[in-house]
Amino acid sequence: MTQKDTSLEFFTFPPSSMFREVKNITCVGAGYVGGPTCAMIACKCPDIRVTVVDMNAEKIAQWNSDELPIFEPGLEEVVKRQRGTNLFFSSDVPKAIREADLIFISVNTPTKMYGRGKGMAPDLKYVESVARTIAEHAGGPKIVVEKSTVPVRAAESIKTILMEAQKHNRELHFQVLSNPEFLAEGTAMKDLAKPDRVLIGGESSPEGYEAVSHLVRVYEHWVDRSRIITTNTWSSELSKLAANAFLAQRISSINAISAICEATGADVSEVAHAVGYDSRIGNKFLQASVGFGGSCFQKDVLSLVYLCESLNLGKVANYWRGVIEINDWQRRRFADKIVGELFNTVAGKKIAILGFSFKKNTGDTRESSAIYVAKHLLEECAELSFYDPKVTEAQIRSELALVSGKETVDRLVKVHSNAAQACEKAHAIVILTEWDEFKTLDYASIYKTMQHPSAIFDGRLILDKKQLREIGFRVFAIGSAPEQAYNMFGTAGCGSGGDSSPNR
Ligand SMILES: NC(=O)C1=CN([C@@H]2O[C@H](COP(=O)(O)OP(=O)(O)OC[C@H]3O[C@@H](n4cnc5c(N)ncnc54)[C@H](O)[C@@H]3O)[C@@H](O)[C@H]2O)C=CC1
């Protein structure tokens, strides 16, 4: 099936349409995707009533309150404007399903932690449970849209469940579409308002085309038709996994280069700039870091690896597995670097950790690299004092307890409400999230309150190394050798992380 075969441009509606024009949308799953996506649809489509439902009643209560359950720049304004007008949050899932013309499935698909595929395959139990609820309560024709990220051919399972219900009730008609979401946290509202593309996959049949065209029309309220791509269902499902794998691969690529930089005197920012200037490569997503985090990159690359293994494509599986391996290695390498530069022991030393969320402008901590760097340092008995502008103390403690145990966390972890306090009497500062406020801290004053010699480890490349060195800090950044460690003949004076321990 080619792209052109499924393109809607040449498509004319069949005389008897199976589905009504979309006037009521229900989204099952009021999380980081369901909430912002539906807020945007409600905002851009005043003629459509949008209801977001979730089995978690507490979360729904938060969506209906002044304190939304997630922080996302620009979200609160839109929710507060639309809520009660054409945007509703409810925990009455059956009712919202009955009333909908189109239903988004936007539930979580985390990596499975049990049974077959443990630690690799995505857990599709929530998606399946929604499909069953739809089958039970639909009562009439529905376009069901898979927005969650799923493996290729997941739509087939949803369809099988729905078709079983259709066999027993002639009022029921279903079409299952794939419409993966590409928003990034922290910029979700911008991404939704002006997406690079909207991807819709559907069945190659008149009913499939009709369903696709209904969803196209929803997006056409604000997205130019040229940016709405229609494909077959499986291409759409695979494109989402592929897009995340490509993005994650870019980060692992630049992080792999960062290790070479540290050992040679090249500077990863300069290399990224020079490489990214090639218009075929492009300059986005080339920021070396302490490793990518977030709920999706690791999960989706692992899902791709599992898919390849299931298809007996071992070489392809290994290729993508390397992306995760480099990411884990980068985190470990950075933690080892901290221990090494603090004279090979951090036991009993206070280390200030600035940033805990997986990136700036979000309070989301899922798979944050901070968790893993902290885990390694806690294993070395470091005393960690944290500050993050959007992550609560309870959240930091509970994430760390999962990997290091509650007793260790109670003994060695403190959480502060500002950066300066976290740094007081510390031997080192470690930047793990690129929050803007960390760029402009008064480091000269902070330096005076610290133990000396004082070190800064920049895992996000946001600090001015020269200025910090002038204050007196020993400065270490991902992807550049310490200033004194390199001579003009190219021999690095300090090893900064080969495959063996970088400790000197
Ligand atoms: N977080 C992100 O930035 C992005 C996530 N995605 C994908 O979107 C999907 C959703 O991700 P998030 O919104 O981050 O997850 P989330 O965990 O924030 O939200 C999922 C919600 O679904 C609810 N839920 C689960 N099963 C349910 C059921 N049977 N009935 C009613 N509610 C149910 C949960 O209570 C939860 O509130 C995942 O597949 C993810 O891979 C895609 C693009 C971006």
Ligand SMILES: O=C(O)[C@H]1O[C@H](OP(=O)(O)OP(=O)(O)OC[C@H]2O[C@@H](n3ccc(=O)[nH]c3=O)[C@H](O)[C@@H]2O)[C@H](O)[C@@H](O)[C@@H]1O
């Ligand atoms: O499927 C998803 O969940 C989403 O995953 C990512 O979005 P997100 O994880 O929210 O955030 P990103 O901006 O992609 O950052 C992911 C991680 O990579 C890190 N990163 C990003 C870019 C970069 O150059 N270097 C780098 O280390 C970030 O700090 C963060 O830890 C994708 O960017 C979205 O397109 C996708 O929809």
